[in-house]
Amino acid sequence: MTGGETGWVVLGAGGHARSVVDVLERAGQTVVAVSGDSPDGESWHVDVVADDRAAFELIAARGLHAVVAIGSNPARTRLVRELVQRGLSVPPVVASTATVSTRSILGAGTVVLEHAHVGPSSRLGDAVVVNTAAVVEHDCSVGVGVHVAPGAVLLGGASVGDGTLVGSGARVLPLVSVGAGATVGAGAVVTRHVADGETVVGAPATTPATRATRDDRPLGGTP
Numbered sequence: 431m432t433g434g435e436t437g438w439v440v441l442g443a444g445g446h447a448r449s450v451v452d453v454l455e456r457a458g459q460t461v462v463a464v465s466g467d468s469p470d471g472e473s474w475h476v477d478v479v480a481d482d483r484a485a486f487e488l489i490a491a492r493g494l495h496a497v498v499a500i501g502s503n504p505a506r507t508r509l510v511r512e513l514v515q516r517g518l519s520v521p522p523v524v525a526s527t528a529t530v531s532t533r534s535i536l537g538a539g540t541v542v543l544e545h546a547h548v549g550p551s552s553r554l555g556d557a558v559v560v561n562t563a564a565v566v567e568h569d570c571s572v573g574v575g576v577h578v579a580p581g582a583v584l585l586g587g588a589s590v591g592d593g594t595l596v597g598s599g600a601r602v603l604p605l606v607s608v609g610a611g612a613t614v615g616a617g618a619v620v621t622r623h624v625a626d627g628e629t630v631v632g633a634p635a636t637t638p639a640t641r642a643t644r645d646d647r648p649l650g651g652t653p
């Protein structure tokens with residue numbers, strides 16, 4: 431775990447925040463507070479501060495570390511940027527059961543959850559989530575604000591652009607690149623380049639529209 435022993439404020443109070451609090455506490459860290467409303471009404475065993483402004487003040491006043499635990503890629507990225515710009519401490523968080531190569535680079539506010547793996551010579555930008563049991567193999571490039579969902583795998587040399595979601599259990603094959611702001615559906619097998627903003631599903635992964643067009647062709651007709 432990076433970040434020393436001074437205590438943490440977790441920005442966010444939903445399901446992802448509960449996972450991140452758990453990661454910190456299992457690693458022996460102290461969570462001082464979470465911020466925001468719990469969308470599911472779950473009660474907390476730590477203090478809850480009203481909003482992000484109150485969290486910034488608490489972090490600055492007490493010299494605490496911050497981690498942003500919000501599932502939305504754009505919202506998480508914006509908050510990590512703001513914390514960095516304010517000069518607050520936003521170190522990466524690595525679960526005690528995760529394995530992260532000493533020859534990889536994790537950006538500010540990047541979180542690697544339980545049983546996940548990051549291989550050597552991989553570079554992960556700021557505000558990335560490598561969720562439970564996800565794998566980022568060697569030589570991967572992962573942009574800012576990417577979410578590699580539980581059990582997803584980026585194979586050797588794959589790259590993923592800023593803000594993209596790689597859905598749970600998906601595989602991105604070696605050296606294949608996925609653009610920025612894209613969505614890889616749960617369970618997809620990505621065998622070719624995915625453009626910026628594109629959504630792909632299935633194995634091999636294609637856009638849902640492509641699948642519909644193909645399926646709508648008249649029987650026996652030429653495309």
Ligand SMILES: CC(=O)SCCNC(=O)CCNC(=O)[C@H](O)C(C)(C)COP(=O)(O)OP(=O)(O)OC[C@H]1O[C@@H](n2cnc3c(N)ncnc32)[C@H](O)[C@@H]1OP(=O)(O)O
Nearest residue numbers: 561579580596597598613614615616617618630631632638
């Ligand atoms: C800790 C956590 O829980 S982290 C959570 C991480 N989240 C994920 O991994 C979820 C990833 N999201 C998905 O896979 C989504 O289904 C998406 C983004 C691909 C599509 O979502 P939507 O845009 O809402 O699409 P929608 O549900 O309307 O489905 C559109 C079509 O694609 C199909 N489809 C949707 N997802 C998939 C998928 N993963 N694989 C194959 N087909 C799919 C649907 O069956 C539907 O087909 P139809 O038109 O023939 O009925």
